[in-house]
Amino acid sequence: MVDKNKSAKKQLTGEVTSSSMDKTAVIKVVRRFPHPVYKKFISKSKKYYANDPENKCSNGDIVTILESRPMSKLKRWSILKIEKV
Secondary structure (H helix, E strand, O other), X not given: OOOOOOOOOOEEEEEEEEOOOOOEEEEEXXXXXXXXXXXXXXXXXXXXXXXXXXXXXXXXXXXXXXXXXXXXXXXXXXXXXEEEO
16 A cells, blocks of 8 residues: 555755756755775765746755656756755
8 A cells, every 4th residue: 555645756855056047956966875895985976957936046055856747858856945045
């Protein structure tokens, strides 16, 4: 059975790197994981284009993004909330 309260959509937290586009922000999400052989922690980052309909985000903000339907060629996420300004 699927829990009705739990959303199946992914949520990620990252930093806004660019907000110069209209209604779009670029979010950099960093993930840390141990190397499979050497066990040293590795940091990898990825950029996500997120919908920001009110242009509230500015560079350096920490935001939570939510997976959504495709809105353009690259935009598949929307901004859920701004954690830190």
